[in-house]
Amino acid sequence: MSSYIHQQRKWPAFQWKEEDFITLLSEVSNLQGRLMGRVELLGFKLKDEANLEMLIQDVIQSSEIEGEILNPDQVRSSIATRLGLDQSGVDLVDQQVEGVVDMMLDATQNSDKILTAERLFGWHAALFQTGRSGRYKIEVGQWRTEPMQVVSGGLGREIIHFEAPHADRLSNDMDLFLQWFNAIDTLDPILKAAIAHLWFVTIHPFSDGNGRIARAITDMQLSKADEVNQRFYSMSAQIKQEKKSYYQLLELTQRGDLDITAWIIWFLECLKKAIHSSNVVIGKVIQKHQFWITHRAHISNERQHHILTKLLDHFEGNLTTSKWAKLTKSSSDTALRDITDLVDKGVLVKLGSGRNTHYVLKE
Structure with a gap:
């Protein structure tokens, strides 16, 4: 052979x-x-x-x-x-x-x-x-x-x-x-x-x-x-x-x-x-698709839309305030305001505390 x-x-x-x-x-x-x-x-x-x-x-x-x-x-x-x-x-x-x-x-x-x-x-x-x-x-x-x-x-x-x-x-x-x-x-x-x-x-x-x-x-x-x-x-x-x-x-x-x-x-x-x-x-x-139908009206700015899109598609590691600031090229204060706004509206959930604080989409 x-x-x-x-x-x-x-x-x-x-x-x-x-x-x-x-x-x-x-x-x-x-x-x-x-x-x-x-x-x-x-x-x-x-x-x-x-x-x-x-x-x-x-x-x-x-x-x-x-x-x-x-x-x-x-x-x-x-x-x-x-x-x-x-x-x-x-x-x-x-x-x-x-x-x-x-x-x-x-x-x-x-x-x-x-x-x-x-x-x-x-x-x-x-x-x-x-x-x-x-x-x-x-x-x-x-x-x-x-x-x-x-x-x-x-x-x-x-x-x-x-x-x-x-x-x-x-x-x-x-x-x-x-x-x-x-x-x-x-x-x-x-x-x-x-x-x-x-x-x-x-x-x-x-x-x-x-x-x-x-x-x-x-x-x-x-x-x-x-x-x-x-x-x-x-x-x-x-x-x-x-x-x-x-x-x-x-x-x-x-x-x-x-x-x-x-x-x-x-x-x-x-x-x-x-x-x-x-x-x-x-x-x-x-x-x-259903997420955007439910939450589109809750999005206040393009930074929030950008990060939420990443969370829905693929996101490496945990979402923190510093990572938000880096990805949106904004200050830490702006990042925290954006995140707090979404937490208050029931879009994000805060997990952990102190240095371990991070945020996830609310199921």
């Missing part, structure tokens, strides 16, 4: 035992349909908000899988601006954030357009606008021309987890992949997403960024399966939670034969959990 599936004589003629996952696939399809039905009841405004929250998760979590930590405020501002949503923005958004957002929105909002090499080159260039990955200069906006290995371990103790196809094969391999991906066929669209993800990361056509682009392609195909250009669940967020098993099964599958049944089952289970998790996010969107 050859070392890797891409070295198999019949590559990429994937095989699978449909009877092993047909019930699971049906369950996932049913969950997907029920989620889309629930989303339709939200109305336009809440649908836009839910879509925003899911895209934020997708962008942040897909990057974190690769060890890239993005600023959540910048991600929110970048996506909201592109979607034309009214969100409190930040003054400056990092190029790296803009690049990931550009790729993700193109993949999901334009899922009806064909996927081409040029489009993928554009995504890659958006991810690496400086032409570097960390300290290293890489080939940007083109198929790699160098060998590619996935390696772990220190110097002299390296473990090769995977070796990608030779660079001189990439043009033909990617042509075949793109023809298959763009073809109109009878293959279940969710099953096609699972295969596309594995196929692309096995080819590993770029010097870096293959994982993020594979997940964007997956979201693109799942958008086709949902028949909407909005995202209401985050596959990347779920993969992040199962990162260890994700890499283990990819390695196992790429070292096996062309039967990818185990990978498909893992993908479907991951997708199932992602759809279940979306109910939590949608619940928070509804809760946030």
Whole structure:
């Protein structure tokens, strides 16, 4: 047997035992349909908000899988601006954030357009606008021309987890992949997403960024399966939670034969959990909407609105008077007046005492 599936004589003629996952696939399809039905009841405004929250998760979590930590405020501002949503923005958004957002929105909002090499080159260039990955200069906006290995371990103790196809094969391999991906066929669209993800990361056509682009392609195909250009669940967020098993099964599958049944089952289970998790996010969107309906009239100034928005979206640590002053660029006296006003109106609750005093939203 050859070392890797891409070295198999019949590559990429994937095989699978449909009877092993047909019930699971049906369950996932049913969950997907029920989620889309629930989303339709939200109305336009809440649908836009839910879509925003899911895209934020997708962008942040897909990057974190690769060890890239993005600023959540910048991600929110970048996506909201592109979607034309009214969100409190930040003054400056990092190029790296803009690049990931550009790729993700193109993949999901334009899922009806064909996927081409040029489009993928554009995504890659958006991810690496400086032409570097960390300290290293890489080939940007083109198929790699160098060998590619996935390696772990220190110097002299390296473990090769995977070796990608030779660079001189990439043009033909990617042509075949793109023809298959763009073809109109009878293959279940969710099953096609699972295969596309594995196929692309096995080819590993770029010097870096293959994982993020594979997940964007997956979201693109799942958008086709949902028949909407909005995202209401985050596959990347779920993969992040199962990162260890994700890499283990990819390695196992790429070292096996062309039967990818185990990978498909893992993908479907991951997708199932992602759809279940979306109910939590949608619940928070509804809760946030109800909060503003109840308390909008109690907000006296933009500083209060700014901090309450942060508390509803994401807030690191405890809200204190000094933190309020810092975030709103105001004095401590002004911050205390703002907070006391909201406590008196029943919007915030004071907890602790002395130096441990902090404030939370009233449930």
